[in-house]
Amino acid sequence: MSFxxxxxxxxxxxxxxxxxxxAQLSAMIQMCSTLSFTNRGMHIVVKSENANTAKRVWRLLKERYQVDSELSVIKKMKLKKNNVYVIRIVNQAADILKDLEIFxxxxxxxxxxxxxxxxxxDAKAYLAGAFLASGSINxxxxxxxHMEITANTEALAKYIQRQMKKFDLPAKLIKRRAQHVVYVKASDKISDFLRCIGASDAVFTFEDSRIQRDFMNALTRLDNCEVANEMKSLxxxxxxxxxxxxxxxxxxxEVLPPKIKVVAQLRKAYPDSSLNELCDLYQxxxxxxxxxxxxxHRLGKLREIANQYRE
Structure with a gap:
């Protein structure tokens, strides 16, 4: 199961x-539904590949409007062949859309x-609905x-962005093909977003993984630094x-000054020793x-003397 x-x-x-x-229904219905017109009137058709999203829509419609929805499942024949859950709202479609301020x-x-x-x-519930409808998170x-929510129109994407800014979530907008994407990339802000939409368990999972990876990255950087220093010393x-x-x-x-001579002898005797170790050996x-x-300084003097011979 993906995150x-x-x-x-x-x-x-x-x-x-x-x-x-x-508020939550308004986001979900607007973002993953279409209207159809038949001889029975106007219908709302909600489609989602996520079973939890479809179940949430069906349940909230029944609780708020006492409406019986028609539920069906379609098997996609291309790519991953996922199930598509289809909810058809036949009765009260116009009244529901007006109540949700979609129509x-x-x-x-x-x-x-x-x-x-x-x-x-209500703003938090709306954002949770938007994420249920078309959100994803790495x-x-x-x-x-990376966390993002896709919208069909720029106006809707900006509306979602404004809701996120209420909670100090600086989301950015980008157009990807025909979609408008609201996204957040900062790890701490993604954690805040999860907390905002009521995903408490996901916050703990996200933070635990983030802390572990940051810790391992810090260790790796330290190891790389130590290796680089070791290579430089060698x-x-x-x-x-x-x-x-x-x-x-x-x-x-024997022609070297006494103090320079001792340093030269120590370096010959201990070729792998660091400067600090040479200082201890000298003492x-x-x-x-x-x-x-x-x-x-004394090793530098050795270099000067050797350069004189090289010349």
Whole structure:
């Protein structure tokens, strides 16, 4: 089961007040239904590939309007061959559309009025309905955080965007072919959105996966940094050993100043040691302390002397 399906299954179980039912139905009916006209009058036809979404529509219609809907299942013959759940509302279609502010005396509306979602709880219910109708969210186990809701018109997409901004969810808009997409990519805002639409269990799942991945990414970065530092130290040590070879081939370490000579002998004896380890070894050998910068300075002197021989 995909993470999107899990989220939809959870929010489809939430109990709603009468006004929240109206707001949620308004989003779902507007976003995944069409109108058909027959000799029996105007019908609303709701289609969804998600069983929980279809069940939610059917249940809310029955609870709010006491209407009996016709439910059927169609098997797609292309691509994934998913089931398509079809709900046909024969009776009270016009009254339902007017109550949901999808149809008025002026005709079909691109979105309901602001009054429908004036209350915070109703706005949350509307967003939950929009997600049930056409929302999707990447699994938190993937590297790419992404949540989106698609709408057929730009006006409806902007309406959804305004509802999200009420809850400090800075959604962006993009047109993808014939669809208008409202999307959020910031992981913390996706978590806030899940909390907003009442997907509490999904929030815990999302946050747990996000924290684990961020932790592992931090460890990986630390490991990469340590490996890079180790490679850098090994390369520097190799160059220092080469400098010592030049000095020994063309003269002798005995000609070096005493302190430089000790550093050269230690580097030859401990080719894999870091600067800090060389400082400790120097202190053990001479009973004198030396800083890391001091050790770098003396190794630099070795390089200068070796360069003189190279020239």
């Amino acid at each position: 999107t399906t899990e989220v939809k299954a959870e929010i489809a179980q939430n109990e709603l007040t009468d006004s929240q039912m109206r 008025t005396d002026a005709g079909l509306q691109s979105h309901p009025s602001s009054q429908l979602t004036a209350k915070e709880a 699994s938190p186990q993937t590297a790419n955080y 390369k520097a040590a190799s160059q220092q050993l080469e400098d010592i070879d030049w000095i020994e081939n063309y003269s002798s370490l 053990e050998k001479t009973r004198e302390t030396i800083s890391k910068s001091g050790m770098k």
